Amino acid sequence: MRLNEIIQLTNARIVAGHNMDVGEISVAYSSDLMSDVLTLDTDQLLLISGLANVQLIRTAEIADVAAVLLARGKKTSPEMIDMADKIGLVILESPFSLFRASGVLFAHGLYPIY
Amino acid sequence: MALFTKKYIIDADNSLSYGQASSNFKKVLKLLGIAPPIIKRTAIAMYEAEINTIIHGGGGTAQVVIEDDHIKIMFEDHGPGIADIEQAMQVGYSTASHKVREMGFGAGLGLPNIQKNVSELKIDSTPGKGTKVTIRIAL
Numbered sequence: 001m002r003l004n005e006i007i008q009l010t011n012a013r014i015v016a017g018h019n020m021d022v023g024e025i026s027v028a029y030s031s032d033l034m035s036d037v038l039t040l041d042t043d044q045l046l047l048i049s050g051l052a053n054v055q056l057i058r059t060a061e062i063a064d065v066a067a068v069l070l071a072r073g074k075k076t077s078p079e080m081i082d083m084a085d086k087i088g089l090v091i092l093e094s095p096f097s098l099f100r101a102s103g104v105l106f107a108h109g110l111y112p113i114y
Numbered sequence: 115m116a117l118f119t120k121k122y123i124i125d126a127d128n129s130l131s132y133g134q135a136s137s138n139f140k141k142v143l144k145l146l147g148i149a150p151p152i153i154k155r156t157a158i159a160m161y162e163a164e165i166n167t168i169i170h171g172g173g174g175t176a177q178v179v180i181e182d183d184h185i186k187i188m189f190e191d192h193g194p195g196i197a198d199i200e201q202a203m204q205v206g207y208s209t210a211s212h213k214v215r216e217m218g219f220g221a222g223l224g225l226p227n228i229q230k231n232v233s234e235l236k237i238d239s240t241p242g243k244g245t246k247v248t249i250r251i252a253l
Contacts, residue, residue, distance in 0.1 A: 034218030038158050039227055043150075055217045058133035062140065062161040064154060079130055087137070 001025050001110050003067060003090065006046065009108055010069060010094040010101045016081045017090035022066045027111045030071075030102045034059040042113050046105070050074055050098050057083045057091075065089070071098040118142060118180040124164055124189075126173030129217075135176050136161040139187075146180070148253070155231040156251050160187055162224045163247050167191045169214045171245055184233070185251045195241040202237075203229070 003022055007014065028046040031037055034055055037047060043064040049056055052074040060068050067090035070076060076084075076091055084091050094101050106112065120142075122135035140157040148156075160176070167174045171191025179186045196202050203225050210220025229235050234250040 032218060033221055035221040035223040035227070038162060039223065039230075041154075043154070051218045053217060054130055055132060055219070058137065058161075059218065061137055062133065062157045083130075 001105070001108065003092075005108070006067070006069065006105065006110075007092060009104050010071075010092070010096050012069060012092040012094040015076045015091050015093050016084035017067070017088060020088050020090050022090055025066055025110070027113050028069075028102070028105055029113050030098050032098075037063050037065075040113060045113065046110065048098060048101055048105075052076060052080070054079050054083055056080070057087070057089060060089055061087045067092065069094055069101060071096055071101045116179050116181055118146065118178070120178050122176040122178070124167045124174050124176055124191075126168045126171075132168055132217075133161055133164060136164050139178055142178075143180075143185075148185075152185075152251060152253060156185055156187075159228045159231040159249050159251070162228045163187070163189050163249065165219055166224055166247070169210060169219065170194070170196075174244075181253075183253050185253065187249050189247040190244065192244040195243055195245055196237065196239040197241050199237050199239060 025046045030048040032051045037059050044066045046067050047065045048069045050072050057080050069092045071094050073095045125131050143153045167189050171193035174191030177188045205226045206222040208220050208222035214220040232249045233252040236248040239245040
């Protein structure tokens with residue numbers, strides 16, 4: 001799935017990594033627990049989360065996440081945007097709940113990791 | 115002679131710097147052309163250990179060494195130490211504070227996840243004095 005499709009489906013807006021070409025994203029993982037994200041072996045995934053802090057960005061960098069979708073209307077702080085821009089990570093903000101964002105993306109063909 | 119050595123200071127007082135050592139070392143590994151699966155395992159293990167050094171050790175250092183056939187990272191802190199290492203290694207066991215859990219950590223998954231990603235994990239701890247964690251990843 002292309003990033004613009006993810007944006008359209010979740011009514012999202014892009015807040016960091018505007019110039020990044022993340023290519024095709026085929027899998028997603030939803031979690032507020034960064035420890036769980038760090039147990040994944042998958043690269044190039046969409047991380048859907050409601051955790052709005054810099055640790056989300058750092059974890060995404062370490063775990064080779066392609067893009068982050070911040071759900072339930074959580075706002076990205078300037079520090080998060082700054083860090084994401086430096087490492088070249090795309091951050092999207094969606095007003096949808098974690099369940100709704102995950103559900104709509106799953107229904108349109110994004111695969112779960114497990 | 116080692117291909118690369120560096121000692122990182124792990125600062126627990128500035129939350130913006132949490133994970134900076136691991137982020138920096140991951141870049142070094144990429145520059146050196148290390149295989150991506152090795153980079154990923156090393157970065158994840160180092161990040162987990164760096165977070166542990168911050169949340170349990172109150173900060174410390176990470177000494178990295180890249181040799182021909184392995185990567186070694188030695189973490190050292192002067193925190194309260196680990197009374198029962200076997201218990202700390204169990205999935206789900208955690209002594210983390212509410213603040214740490216709000217950061218998205220503290221679920222008792224860190225040490226088992228380090229173990230999963232490295233060739234060798236060694237923990238030396240003296241309660242009241244601090245903890246030394248050494249990880250080795252074969253190349």
